[in-house]
Amino acid sequence: MTAEILDGKAVAAEIKSRLTTRVAALKEKGVTPGLGTILVGDDTGSRKYVAGKHRDCAEVGIASIRRELPVTATQEEIEALVRELNDDPACTGYIVQLPLPTGIDENRILELMNPEKDADGLHPMNLGRLVLNEPAPLPCTPNGVLTLLRHYGVEIKGAEVVVVGRGVTIGRLIPLLLTRRRENATVTQCHTSTRDLSAHLRQADIIVAAAGSAHLIRPEDVKPGAAVLDVGVSRSAKGTIIGDVHPDVAQVAGWISPNPGGVGPMTRAQLLVNVVEAAERDVGYGQHSSA
């Protein structure tokens, strides 16, 4: 068996094409959506991701507001940028690129954001809304995973899903989306203290690998025909991406997302969805897609 590719780049292109029309409609009403980004430090991955986010903005007609600080930035300097974007009427929504440098209190920064401008869905108020099934901007990578599965018709209802990883932006949040009544999956969260990861993986209809551990998931861990989403990123000495999923898994799985080219572009597309939805709410129409 050779797995069908969950082509995140292609699906993201379709999403962006639809957003271009919605942005044009907003502009006719005199509103230009603006995405703000706060990037602190010079982590290679974070720089690439933020650059990609602004490339996407240009593609669909969203204005870009870029703020950067060096790795030596203080908590106060970052908080000052958060306040600035909270107050900037040109900024519809913004993100603070994570992770922040060691020593910075990330949670305090997220709490300081205006939840109505939280384009990542990571403000505690929005995470609370998500838990309570209230309308909220959906976190971008988890929503990217879900959208990719839906697009390719992978059965989610009743599926046994194993999520590997419990990071706050991805692993911790994916079960929140997949166990909602409209998805109805059964989710097992595995992590570094899981006793027998392979035993869990072999039962899974869907594997979401978000551990950041190169080639952790091997072909012998995967049930034939399962859907495998490779979200984790490790980098070689040259900076190339090594995913969590060994390439030979494609011989066993039914579906597989490449990395790069899978969940990454979907993450960026969902971010733009959140910004456009926020702008639409500002002009009195539209609501969160989770509603």
Ligand SMILES: Nc1nc2c(c(=O)[nH]1)N[C@@H](CN(C=O)c1ccc(C(=O)N[C@@H](CCC(=O)O)C(=O)O)cc1)CN2
């Ligand atoms: N504030 C946030 N920080 C982080 C998030 C997040 O959702 N919000 N998630 C991850 C990183 N991430 C988002 O910023 C992200 C990851 C990957 C990509 C992407 O486009 N990847 C490309 C490859 C790019 C490359 O060459 O390195 C791909 O997979 O094809 C975009 C965004 C942590 N931080």
